[in-house]
Amino acid sequence: xxxxxxxxxxxxxxxxxxxxxxxxxxxxxxxxxxxxxxxxxxxxxxxxxxxxxxxxxxxxxxxxxxxxxxxxxxxxxxxxxxxxxxxxxxxxxxxxxxxxxxxxxxxxxxxxxxxxxxxxxxxxxxxxxxxxxxxxxxxxxxxxxxxxxxxxxxxxxxxxxxxxxxxxxxxxxxxxxxxxxxxxxxxxxxxxxxxxxxxxxxxxxxxxxxxxxxxxxxxxxxxxxxxxxxxxxxxxxxxxxxxxxxxxxxxxxxxxxxxxxxxxxxxxxxxxxxxxxxxxxxxxxxxxxxxxxx
Amino acid sequence: xxxxxxxxxxxxxxxxxxxxxxxxxxxxxxxxxxxxxxxxxxxxxxxxxxxxxxxxxxxxxxxxxxxxxxxxxxxxxxxxxxxxxxxxxxxxxxxxxxxxxxxxxxxxxxxxxxxxxxxxxxxxxxxxxxxxxxxxxxxxxxxxxxxxxxxxxxxxxxxxxxxxxxxxxxxxxxxxxxxxxxxxxxxxxxxxxxxxxxxxxxxxxxxxxxxxxxxxxxxxxxxxxxxxxxxxxxxxxxxxxxxxxxxxxxxxxxxxxxxxxxxxxxxxxxxxxxxxxxxxxxxxxxxxxxxxxxxxxxxxxxxxxxxxxxxxxxxxxxxxxxxxxxxxxxxxxxxxxxxxx
Numbered sequence: 359x360x361x362x363x364x365x366x367x368x369x370x371x372x373x374x375x376x377x378x379x380x381x382x383x384x385x386x387x388x389x390x391x392x393x394x395x396x397x398x399x400x401x402x403x404x405x406x407x408x409x410x411x412x413x414x415x416x417x418x419x420x421x422x423x424x425x426x427x428x429x430x431x432x433x434x435x436x437x438x439x440x441x442x443x444x445x446x447x448x449x450x451x452x453x454x455x456x457x458x459x460x461x462x463x464x465x466x467x468x469x470x471x472x473x474x475x476x477x478x479x480x481x482x483x484x485x486x487x488x489x490x491x492x493x494x495x496x497x498x499x500x501x502x503x504x505x506x507x508x509x510x511x512x513x514x515x516x517x518x519x520x521x522x523x524x525x526x527x528x529x530x531x532x533x534x535x536x537x538x539x540x541x542x543x544x545x546x547x548x549x550x551x552x553x554x555x556x557x558x559x560x561x562x563x564x565x566x567x568x569x570x571x572x573x574x575x576x577x578x579x580x581x582x583x584x585x586x587x588x589x590x591x592x593x594x595x596x597x598x599x600x601x602x603x604x605x606x607x608x609x610x611x612x613x614x615x616x617x618x619x620x621x622x623x624x625x626x627x628x629x630x631x632x633x634x635x636x637x638x639x640x641x642x643x644x645x646x647x648x649x650x651x652x
Numbered sequence: 653x654x655x656x657x658x659x660x661x662x663x664x665x666x667x668x669x670x671x672x673x674x675x676x677x678x679x680x681x682x683x684x685x686x687x688x689x690x691x692x693x694x695x696x697x698x699x700x701x702x703x704x705x706x707x708x709x710x711x712x713x714x715x716x717x718x719x720x721x722x723x724x725x726x727x728x729x730x731x732x733x734x735x736x737x738x739x740x741x742x743x744x745x746x747x748x749x750x751x752x753x754x755x756x757x758x759x760x761x762x763x764x765x766x767x768x769x770x771x772x773x774x775x776x777x778x779x780x781x782x783x784x785x786x787x788x789x790x791x792x793x794x795x796x797x798x799x800x801x802x803x804x805x806x807x808x809x810x811x812x813x814x815x816x817x818x819x820x821x822x823x824x825x826x827x828x829x830x831x832x833x834x835x836x837x838x839x840x841x842x843x844x845x846x847x848x849x850x851x852x853x854x855x856x857x858x859x860x861x862x863x864x865x866x867x868x869x870x871x872x873x874x875x876x877x878x879x880x881x882x883x884x885x886x887x888x889x890x891x892x893x894x895x896x897x898x899x900x901x902x903x904x905x906x907x908x909x910x911x912x913x914x915x916x917x918x919x920x921x922x923x924x925x926x927x928x929x930x931x932x933x934x935x936x937x938x939x940x941x942x943x944x945x946x947x948x949x950x951x952x953x954x955x956x957x958x959x960x961x962x963x964x965x966x967x968x969x970x971x972x973x974x975x976x977x978x979x980x981x982x983x984x985x986x987x988x989x990x991x992x993x
Contacts, residue, residue, distance in 0.1 A: 396764055447949045454710055455948055457767060458904060461712075461897055462944025469938035584775060591768050622783050629772035636769050637757045 366496040368613050374502035374571075376609020377509040381564040382586035383593065383601035384512075385557045390596045392533040392553045393445065394453065398460040401583025402467040403440075403561025407433050408569040408578060409475055412482045422485055430562045437558030441551050464580065471576035479573035505567045512563070513602060529553055581625075585612075588632040594642030603643055607631075671818060675811040684810040688882055690922040691817040692875050697902045697918040698828055698911065699871025704900070705909035706837060707864040708844030710767040713754070713774035714899045717747040717869040719781055719891030721876025726794040726886045727787070736800035736807075736881050740874075747873025748866040750777075755865035759858060774893050781888035793887025797880050813882055820878065821915070824871065828911050831867070840864050894937070901940045904947055907956025916955055 386400045407429045414425035444463060448456050486500040493503060520526035531539040532549045540546045565579075572578060585608055590596075593604025608628050616624035635642055670677075675684050696718050703711045724746040725739035734742070758769040781788050788794065799808040800816055807813045831837045839860040842850035851857045880886050898921065906917020925936040951958050 396767065444945065451948075451952070454704075454708065454763065455952060457710065457764075458900060459945050459948040461900065462941045462948065464941070465894075465897060465901075466938050466941030466945065469934040469941060472934040473938060584771065587768055587771060591765070595764065595768075623779060626776055626779050629776050632772040633769060633776070636761065636765060640761050640765060 363496065364617075366494075367498065368617055369610060370493065370496055370498045370502060370506075372610035372613035373606060374498075374505045374609070375613065376589075376606035377505045378564055378568050378582060378605075379585050379589045379609050380509055380602045380605025381512070381560055381567075382582055383589040383605045384516075384598065385560045385564070386583075386586055386590050387593075387596055387598055387601040388553065388557050388560070390590075391598070392529065393449075393550055395445065395456045395460070396453075397557075398457060398583070399440070399463040399467060400561065400586065401579030401581070402464050402471075403433070403436065403558050403579070404565045404568065404582055405471060405574075405576065405579030406436060406467065407562040407565030408482070408572075408574045409471060409480070409565075411566050411569050412480045412574050413475075415483050416480070426566055429566055430559060433558045433562035434555050436562075437555035438551065440558065441554035445550070445554065446547075464583075468576050468580055475576065477575070479575045482569035482574060484570045499571065501567070501571050505571075508563065508567060509602070512560070516598070525549075525552070585609075585628045588628040590642075591632050592635050592642055594644035597642065597644040600642050600644035607643075672815075675814055681810050684814055686922060686926055688810060688814055688817050690919040691814075691821045692878050692882065693899070693902060693918040693922055694821055694915040695824055695878065696872050696875035697899050697906070697914045698824055699868040699875070700899050700903050701908065701911065701914045702828065702831070702840070702871070703864050703868035704903060705914070706832060706840040706844060707861060709759075709763050709861065709864070710900075711770050711865070711868055712767060712893070712896050712900070713770035713777070714868070714872050715891045715893065715895035716774040716777040717751060717872030718876040718879070718895070718899075719777060719886075719888070720747045720750050720869075721873030722880040722886045722891070723781060723788060723794070723876075724873070725877040725880040726797050729797050729880070730794055735798070737802075739877055739881070743877035744870040744873040747876065748870040751866045751869025751872075752862060755862050759861045759865060770896075771893065774896055778888060778892055781891060788888065791887065791889075793885060795885045797884045797886070799884070800881055817878060817882070820874070824874070825911050825915065832911070836860065836863065898937075898940065901944055903954075904944055905954055907954025907958075910954070910956035913954050913956030920955075 382400055382404055385403065386397060389395055389397045389400075410432050411425055411429045414420045414428055415422070418425075420428070440463070444459055445456065448459055484501065485504070488500060490497040491500050491503070518526075520530055528539070528544045528549050529552070531542065531544055532546050532553075536546050539549075564582075568578070568582070586605065589604035589608045590601050591604070592607060593600025593602070608631060611631065612624060612627050615627040619627075674687065678684055678687070696714055699717070700711060700714050703709050721743040724743040728734040728739045728742055729736075754769065754773050758766050761769075782791060784790070799806055799813070801807070802816075805812070807816045831840075839850070839855045839857075842853065842855050843857050843860060843864075847857055876891075899918075902917040902921045903914055904917070905920060906915070907913030921940065925932055947954060953960070
């Protein structure tokens with residue numbers, strides 16, 4: 359009963375979901391690489407913009423463009439606050455204490471959102487009027503295609519940013535060795551702030567893209583973040599290409615496993631992959647290029 | 653004899669008397685039930701203290717070990733008719749076996765991988781508990797767990813269960829103080845201080861990390877077994893990752909590394925939401941989240957560390973070294989995790 363159309367449809371849907379995981383994993387990997395923290399509040403940087411977007415679109419009835427621009431603006435502020443209140447205060451502390459603090463931040467943001475917006479899931483209006491488009495003979499919702507295209511665009515953008523601009527070089531230098539970067543005259547604190555803002559914007563884009571195809575709830579970010587953690591381990595913790603490949607891989611495998619093995623255990627597969635990777639190849643597909651700093 | 657020492661024995665006696673008389677003082681059945689819950693959480697948090705407080709590794713799956721203990725007890729009790737004391741001997745080792753199974757592969761890696769692996773493990777266990785209907789009853793859970801019986805005495809009321817739980821808590825707390833000051837405890841603390849230095853000083857860091865992890869999960873399993881026999885019913889929804897995070901909050905607020913802090917933190921986070929009725933559910937969780945952030949920033953040694961520094965100020969002694977809750981890093985931003993494997 360294998361059906362090639364179903365297979366292709368699952369594949370595209372998996373890629374779309376995987377692209378969201380990849381975006382979040384990218385965010386996670388970026389902060390790990392740049393400042394050496396595991397940010398467990400990464401999911402909330404998807405949930406917050408999803409809520410902001412939905413409120414602007416449905417309650418204030420703004421058109422799409424201004425709503426999305428304002429949402430991204432809010433995320434810039436979010437990034438600044440996050441960096442100032444958490445990372446900057448704890449920058450001399452251990453890895454573990456920052457990790458626990460981000461868990462606290464996640465708990466705080468999730469429950470504050472629950473108190474503010476209630477437990478009923480919200481539905482974002484869809485940018486596209488058509489339900490599905492014919493893409494190479496497979497019918498897929500256009501939002502899925504938008505998500506995949508955006509990911510491709512962001513990957514190219516990030517490559518150009520890091521490899522071709524001075525700002526990107528400074529960000530890389532800061533990530534590799536903060537003290538050395540400082541000696542070279544790079545304004546390290548400012549660069550770290552910019553990195554946090556960039557990460558928050560990535561979360562903002564993920565939230566905006568996800569809102570129309572996912573129920574917007576206070577827990578949405580957390581459940582996606584857990585999959586993104588699995589993705590970044592699968593791809594290799596701290597590896598940018600690893601985050602993307604890992605995210606796509608988890609997205610596709612998860613949907614296939616749900617369809618062909620067990621729908622009940624859909625959410626288990628990502629974590630089985632996580633544990634299997636840790637057992638067999640702890641450095642993931644791509645490994646950690648930057649050695650842990652001593 | 654210094655005043656402090658003269659007062660020590662009477663104050664211990666007073667504390668013991670107070671604890672024994674507690675059910676008579678409280679009288680409300682509901683509140684004694686809450687005290688029992690606080691004791692159970694304290695045991696789980698004491699377990700977490702071994703791995704996080706003493707050894708400096710993060711376990712975000714303590715609720716899963718708690719759940720494994722609870723389900724082990726529930727299944728053995730309801731299916732095979734094992735009494736409390738038999739499940740008491742079975743549940744902690746069962747949780748420890750899972751702890752070692754998880755710990756063995758991941759403890760070789762640095763602590764960040766362990767954090768991720770425990771998250772994944774906790775979620776897998778929770779989903780299995782929820783969905784494996786044949787074994788765990790799925791969302792319906794397992795009802796009909798019996799109360800502990802000792803000779804002619806049945807611990808079926810909250811007040812009688814309290815004494816049983818209290819004795820167990822005192823025993824595991826004393827055991828932990830013993831562990832802390834033993835060769836093994838010093839090895840744990842050496843790993844936390846600087847793993848590489850510990851290894852170079854001849855500490856078999858891998859062995860001790862596995863032992864710490866096994867102990868942590870065994871404490872969790874024990875708390876789960878008590879929980880199952882206290883509520884007489886288990887269902888998967890309580891053993892979720894949020895509970896693991898709550899255990900971490902309890903430890904952080906009480907003070908990592910401190911036995912008293914673990915118990916104070918667990919009791920406080922059990923009682924505060926009960927006292928302040930409006931502080932239920934999401935309110936409590938949001939405030940706990942905020943509390944973690946503020947505590948990590950302003951008092952990383954928790955309440956126990958705060959009490960200690962106030963105590964030494966009053967006694968006119970120099971401040972103790974910053975409690976090893978979270979050690980200041982030696983250099984760079986990676987702190988304790990310097991091993992690159």
